[in-house]
Amino acid sequence: MSCTVESKDRAGIINPMYTCQPAGGQFASIGVKDCIPLVHGGQGCTMFVRLLFAQHFKENFAIASSSVHEDAAVFGGTKRIIEGVEVLARRYPELRVIPIITTCSTEVIGDDIEGTITACYKMLAKEFPERTIHLVPMHTPSFKGSQVSGYDEAVKSLIKTLAKKGPPTGKLNVFTGWVNPGDVDELKFYLDEMGVDATVLMDTSRFDSPMLPDKSLQTEGSTTVEDLQDTANAIGSISLNRYEGGGAADHLKREFDVPAIQSPTPYGIANTDELLRNISTLTGKPIPASLVWERGRALNALTDLAHMFFADKKVAIYGHPDLVIGLAQFCMEVEMKPVLLLFGDENGRYKRDPRVLELKKTVDFDMQIVCNADLWELERRIKDKEIELDLIMGHSKGRYIAIDAGIPMVRVGFPTFDRAGLQRHPTMGYRGAMHLGETIANTMFSHMEYTKNREWILNTW
Amino acid sequence: MPMVLLNCDQDIPERERHIYFKVPGEDTRDYLPVANAPTIPGTLSERGCSFCGAKLVIGGALKDTIQMIHGPLGCAYDTWHTKRYPSDNGHFQLKYTWSTDMKESNIVFGGEKRLEKAMHEAFNEMPDIKRMIVYTTCPTALIGDDVKAVVKKVTEARPDVDIFVVECPGFGGVSQSKGHHVLNIAWVSEKVGTVEPEITSPYTINFIGDYNIQGDTFVLERYCERLGIQVIAHFTGNSTYDDCRSMHRAQLNVVNCARSAGYIANELKRLYGIPRLDVDSWGFNYTAEAIRKVASFFGIEDKAEELIAEETAKWKPQLDWYKERLQGKKMAIWTGGPRLWHWTKAVEDDLGVEVVAMSSKFGHEEDFEKVIARGRHGTYYVDDPNELEFFEIMDKAKPDIIFTGPRVGDLVKKLHIPYVNGHGYHNGPYMGFEGFVNMARDMYNATHNPLFRLAAIDIRDAGAAQIEEAA
Numbered sequence: 001m002s003c004t005v006e007s008k009d010r011a012g013i014i015n016p017m018y019t020c021q022p023a024g025g026q027f028a029s030i031g032v033k034d035c036i037p038l039v040h041g042g043q044g045c046t047m048f049v050r051l052l053f054a055q056h057f058k059e060n061f062a063i064a065s066s067s068v069h070e071d072a073a074v075f076g077g078t079k080r081i082i083e084g085v086e087v088l089a090r091r092y093p094e095l096r097v098i099p100i101i102t103t104c105s106t107e108v109i110g111d112d113i114e115g116t117i118t119a120c121y122k123m124l125a126k127e128f129p130e131r132t133i134h135l136v137p138m139h140t141p142s143f144k145g146s147q148v149s150g151y152d153e154a155v156k157s158l159i160k161t162l163a164k165k166g167p168p169t170g171k172l173n174v175f176t177g178w179v180n181p182g183d184v185d186e187l188k189f190y191l192d193e194m195g196v197d198a199t200v201l202m203d204t205s206r207f208d209s210p211m212l213p214d215k216s217l218q219t220e221g222s223t224t225v226e227d228l229q230d231t232a233n234a235i236g237s238i239s240l241n242r243y244e245g246g247g248a249a250d251h252l253k254r255e256f257d258v259p260a261i262q263s264p265t266p267y268g269i270a271n272t273d274e275l276l277r278n279i280s281t282l283t284g285k286p287i288p289a290s291l292v293w294e295r296g297r298a299l300n301a302l303t304d305l306a307h308m309f310f311a312d313k314k315v316a317i318y319g320h321p322d323l324v325i326g327l328a329q330f331c332m333e334v335e336m337k338p339v340l341l342l343f344g345d346e347n348g349r350y351k352r353d354p355r356v357l358e359l360k361k362t363v364d365f366d367m368q369i370v371c372n373a374d375l376w377e378l379e380r381r382i383k384d385k386e387i388e389l390d391l392i393m394g395h396s397k398g399r400y401i402a403i404d405a406g407i408p409m410v411r412v413g414f415p416t417f418d419r420a421g422l423q424r425h426p427t428m429g430y431r432g433a434m435h436l437g438e439t440i441a442n443t444m445f446s447h448m449e450y451t452k453n454r455e456w457i458l459n460t461w
Numbered sequence: 462m463p464m465v466l467l468n469c470d471q472d473i474p475e476r477e478r479h480i481y482f483k484v485p486g487e488d489t490r491d492y493l494p495v496a497n498a499p500t501i502p503g504t505l506s507e508r509g510c511s512f513c514g515a516k517l518v519i520g521g522a523l524k525d526t527i528q529m530i531h532g533p534l535g536c537a538y539d540t541w542h543t544k545r546y547p548s549d550n551g552h553f554q555l556k557y558t559w560s561t562d563m564k565e566s567n568i569v570f571g572g573e574k575r576l577e578k579a580m581h582e583a584f585n586e587m588p589d590i591k592r593m594i595v596y597t598t599c600p601t602a603l604i605g606d607d608v609k610a611v612v613k614k615v616t617e618a619r620p621d622v623d624i625f626v627v628e629c630p631g632f633g634g635v636s637q638s639k640g641h642h643v644l645n646i647a648w649v650s651e652k653v654g655t656v657e658p659e660i661t662s663p664y665t666i667n668f669i670g671d672y673n674i675q676g677d678t679f680v681l682e683r684y685c686e687r688l689g690i691q692v693i694a695h696f697t698g699n700s701t702y703d704d705c706r707s708m709h710r711a712q713l714n715v716v717n718c719a720r721s722a723g724y725i726a727n728e729l730k731r732l733y734g735i736p737r738l739d740v741d742s743w744g745f746n747y748t749a750e751a752i753r754k755v756a757s758f759f760g761i762e763d764k765a766e767e768l769i770a771e772e773t774a775k776w777k778p779q780l781d782w783y784k785e786r787l788q789g790k791k792m793a794i795w796t797g798g799p800r801l802w803h804w805t806k807a808v809e810d811d812l813g814v815e816v817v818a819m820s821s822k823f824g825h826e827e828d829f830e831k832v833i834a835r836g837r838h839g840t841y842y843v844d845d846p847n848e849l850e851f852f853e854i855m856d857k858a859k860p861d862i863i864f865t866g867p868r869v870g871d872l873v874k875k876l877h878i879p880y881v882n883g884h885g886y887h888n889g890p891y892m893g894f895e896g897f898v899n900m901a902r903d904m905y906n907a908t909h910n911p912l913f914r915l916a917a918i919d920i921r922d923a924g925a926a927q928i929e930e931a932a
Contacts, residue, residue: 012579013534013560014586020535038503042599042631044510048539054868055542062848067500067508073603073632084503090472091504091849104533105599105632108568142533143563143600213919215876376586397542400556417542 003360003367005351014376017318017344017397020142023049024150025101027178028158029138030061031202031221032228034096037138038084040066040077040111041103045142056415057181057207057423059219064088068105077106078116085120085135089128096225097162099136099154107141134225136161146345148243148320151178155201156247162225163232165256172198172283173234173258175249177241177265177322178414179428181208186426187240190276194285199227199234201245208424232256236282238263240275240428241322243347264355266428267326267436268333269299275429291430298430302334302437309441311335313390316378318342318398319413323427325355327393327412327436328367334437337365340387342373342394375401382407391440408447410440463492465841469849473501479844481833489830496844497825499635504847507869508822510631512598514640516540518721520594520627522672522697523705524548527559527583527590531576531608532598534560536631545885546673548699553590559583563600572606580615584622592702593624602630623702625652636823636845637797638720645724648705649732653725658707662691664759667711667735669726670718670799671742673698675889680896681742688756688764696722709733713758715751717742720799720828742892743800743900744807745780749773772894780811780894783901788813790908793858795851795865796883798824801842802832804864809837812901818858820846862908877916879907 022039026049029037039046046065053061066072066080085098100113117135124133138157140150155175174191176184184205191198203222210218231237236259237249252258261282266275273295276287313336317324321343328338343350350356350371359367370377379401381387392402395413402409416422426432449455463484466477478495500506509517517540521528530537537560548554561579563572580593595608612624629643666685671677678698685692693711694704708714714726716739726737738758740751749769756765792814794801798821808814816836820843821828833842841854851869855876863873864883873880881887887903890896 010579010582010586011562011575012529012582013537013562014583015541015557016534016538016560016562018534019538020533023535036505042510042512043500043506043508043636044513044539044631045535047507047509048513048543051543051866051868052539054871058867058871060868060872062505064503064505065500066502067506067635068632069499069635070632073599073630080502083501087473087501087503091469103599104535104563104568105603105630108600108603141565142535143565143568146534209875211875211877211916213917217872217875219875380586397538400552404556 001364001366003363003369005356005360005369005371007346007371008373008377013374015374015379015397017342017373017375018146018148019049019052020104020147021140021145021150021153022101022103022142023052024147024152024178025099025138025140025154026063027053027147028151028154028202029099029101030063031204031223032097032158033221033224034094035099035221036062036064036088036092036095037099037101038064038066038081038088039101039103040081040106040113041068042105043067045103052415055417059207059209061219073105073109076109076111078111078119081111081113081116082120082123086123086127089124089131089133095133097134097136099138099157101138101140101154103140104142107139113137113139134162145347148178148345149347151244152247155245156251158228159231159248159251162228163252163256164229166230166233168235169230169233170197171230171234172196172279173231173237173249173252174198174200175237175239175241175245176200176202177239177244178320179204180423180426181205182424182426183428183432186429186431190291190429191279193288193290194276194279194283196279196283196285199223199231201227201231201248232258234258236261238275238278238282240265241320242353243321243349265322265326267323268330268433269295269302269430270333271326271329272429272433294430298434301434305437305441306334309444312337314339314388315391315393316340316342316387316389318344318373318375318378318394321347321350323413325353328359329355330433330436336391339365339367339389340378340381341367341369342377343369343371344373346372391444406451408443410436410443412436463487467850467853469853473504475501476850480850481829481842483833483836483838483840483842485838489833493826493833494829494842494844495826496821496829497635497638497823498845500845505849506845506847508636508845511629511633511637511639511643512536512596512631513540514637514721514823515627515629515644516596516640517544518637518672519641519644519697520596521554522546523592523594523700523702524550524554525590525592525701526554527587527593528557529559529561529580529583529593529595530598531561531563531572531595531601531606533563533600536560536598545675545889546698547676548673549679568600568604571604572601573611576606576608577611577615580611580624581618584619591622593622594627595624596627597630599630599632602628625702638823638825641721642724645722646728649725649728652706653729654706654709656703656706658693658704658710660691660710662689664688664690664761665693665711666690666713666715666755667694667696667708667729668692669696669714669716670722671695671698671892674884675886675891677742677890677892677896680890680893684752684768684893687768688752688761690755690759696725709735711735713738713755715740715755718799720824741803741807743803743897745777745811745894745897747803747807748893748897776894776898779898780901783898783905784812786905787901787908790814790861790904791817791859792904793818793855793860793863793865794883795820795846795863795869797822798828800864800883802828802835805832805837806835807897811897812904814904816840817860818854819843820851862904877913879910879913881907
């Protein structure tokens with residue numbers, strides 16, 4: 001009865017759980033309004049990430065490439081950044097932000113991004129004297145970290161480049177981490193109910209965008225340049241994900257004395273409680289009765305499920321670290337046993353994460369946490385019968401593990417392209433917990449029926 | 462206006478050389494779009510990299526092969542879950558991807574040891590798999606890892622495995638196309654001729670340039686079986702690594718995708734004297750023509766006519782039902798390259814559909830020669846299109862349906878234009894007689910989707926209800 005933390009001992013990867021840093025840079029950037037990132041590298045580094053976002057959101061996002069070809073790889077590619085910035089500025093008159101996202105090739109070549117940005121500003125001042133376009137360097141070499149650290153780095157770069165001291169705004173910065181529009185909407189609902197004026201970073205609500213009679217394109221990030229600039233003048237920052245956006249809140253604290261709270265990631269009831277208390281602490285606003293109602297409704301729904309259907313069910317969870325930890329805590333709230341947690345990259349901080357330390361202290365069953373894991377770590381354990389699972393929770397890249405092993409699976413995280421519409425439903429917050437719990441239950445019920453395994457239980461419920 | 466400078470391209474006037482609008486009285490001696498040329502940075506081009514041309518398109522379709530990608534994890538992640546090419550052995554090639562997961566210290570000190578370790582691990586974890594392709598990527602090519610030396614070492618330690626190396630980093634060439642070329646030439650130089658196939662028929666072919674998208678290969682294989690023709694290798698749909706090593710024993714190379722795999726057919730001709738026969742395996746008439754061409758090579762025309770008659774009897778009535786309803790629809794093809802010239806005349810002849818705009822990401826000038834020859838007047842032909850050009854051309858050409866990838870498909874939904882997946886298909890296969898009926902069905906369902914009619918209505922308008930009723 002213990003919780004162990006280890007790392008994958010193979011050097012190579014069979015079925016990666018995450019993609020590389022530049023994808024994180026691109027995900028953060030598309031959350032900014034009037035922004036097209038320029039990815040400095042080969043064209044695949046952009047084309048595939050655009051496809052990945054399209055797979056998950058079923059929407060298109062504008063991302064540009066500097067199209068590094070062989071000559072640039074040999075002689076340096078900084079000219080292609082300047083040309084790319086100019087082409088973007090000329091053809092997109094509304095453009096206000098261009099993040100310059102590096103990749104492995106251009107980091108290996110050693111292109112001087114900061115120097116090139118200075119040259120770009122000179123060009124912009126000459127060619128577009130009436131416009132202000134912000135260039136944001138994002139160093140995201142693919143051979144370091146993963147999409148998770150790339151996202152963190154990108155949010156930090158946006159804040160570092162744009163935040164500037166001004167009159168206090170009375171607003172609260174909320175760093176959501178790499179979450180879905182459904183989660184952002186849920187968080188905004190809480191902030192509204194509490195009467196808190198907040199800047200949501202990044203505001204991806206409109207990634208879930210309509211088909212309109214006028215055929216206009218509304219799929220865009222909603223976080224503005226002004227929002228980013230004013231993060232320095234907020235009454236405080238809350239970051240929901242330690243490894244995705246936490247770095248930006250730390251920066252604002254160091255540079256601008258903006259108080260920062262690292263909140264537990266709000267999956268499940270207790271974590272959401274803690275988030276609301278944190279918001280209340282930073283803003284002085286009380287938690288309203290409406291949220292007590294919301295909370296009670298989620299508890300009511302989960303109580304129907306927990307000890308009848310969920311108790312003692314063994315679960316494996318993989319995905320972004322904050323998500324996996326949060327979901328494990330949620331699982332334990334509803335009496336399930338998360339026996340295997342997989343993080344897809346190596347970060348010395350995972351093993352010291354207070355939530356991981358807490359799990360090590362408290363779990364009363366065998367739990368294994370694997371860092372730097374690939375999806376083969378999960379598949380092999382199942383194939384070798386090292387573990388028996390009742391449920392897998394993770395993103396679509398692991399779908400065949402569940403399909404081939406005949407284990408029910410709930411899609412959660414990024415990407416979830418093999419299920420419809422998950423991006424618009426919350427996983428965070430009370431409603432997220434309720435929705436997730438019911439999705440788990442319904443997935444298990446379908447599996448019971450499909451495999452004719454005690455399906456008669458549901459003959460009366 | 463033969464070559465077109467679009468409004469959105471006023472600031473990048475060199476784009477005029479890439480966009481052609483065909484008018485009567487001209488041919489490709491007068492005008493031909495520049496193609497396979499460097500991309501302008503910042504244009505939002507849709508091109509991928511040469512690594513993906515090798516791995517994702519060709520090597521990755523092999524159903525029994527470890528795809529070891531020597532680089533950071535992203536190159537492996539990105540070229541996984543992006544293709545719909547099944548196989549008859551449980552889709553091994555869809556389920557797995559491998560990366561050496563290069564980290565900073567490997568970039569500094571070299572990644573050869575890491576590669577060697579990852580290769581052994583991969584074979585150890587899946588002991589039934591004995592074949593592997595190793596791909597270099599941008600950073601491992603830049604630091605100059607000697608991949609072939611590592612492969613030699615691993616092969617010496619494991620006599621029962623065979624390993625192929627593709628040295629094609631993403632920055633090579635200007636698009637996916639370079640990767641096709643590198644893999645083709647390396648494969649025929651190093652692997653073809655190293656396995657002897659069992660010959661079971663007096664008629665043997667290789668089917669080149671078909672990747673079993675949604676089961677295309679299975680359809681073609683059934684036709685070959687009925688003609689008594691043995692397919693030594695499909696390059697590379699539903700194929701094994703060793704099938705493709707024995708391509709030298711075929712009597713005829715039948716080529717569908719000449720862009721991605723014409724190179725290997727030419728080399729097989731040069732090295733082994735195997736003739737090359739180009740066919741179109743999409744389209745009802747084209748399929749019949751392809752079967753006739755192949756059969757006449759072997760002198761089995763009677764069998765071919767029998768097959769064509771049977772298939773026509775079975776599928777033509779359905780095709781005609783769709784043709785009646787698709788006649789006059791306008792279509793855009795916004796895909797990679799070869800499908801432009803495979804499809805434009807097929808949909809026109811078989812379905813009465815007019816292709817009004819076409820773009821190619823990685824086609825060469827010879828591909829434009831083919832498509833412009835086959836395509837209509839009043840149609841746009843675009844090389845390496847970008848997003849703003851797409852909007853402008855859609856606005857001018859006003860297609861009723863677009864064959865393109867899912868990302869552009871998500872975009873055109875907002876413009877109330879239905880799309881059909883022109884890469885991975887909606888519900889294929891699309892090759893062969895039955896395949897073209899599938900394609901017609903998907904076009905019909907897309908263009909007759911009531912949701913697009915509803916999308917055009919603003920419910921605030923007083924007359925909205927009547928408009929809806931009238932529609």
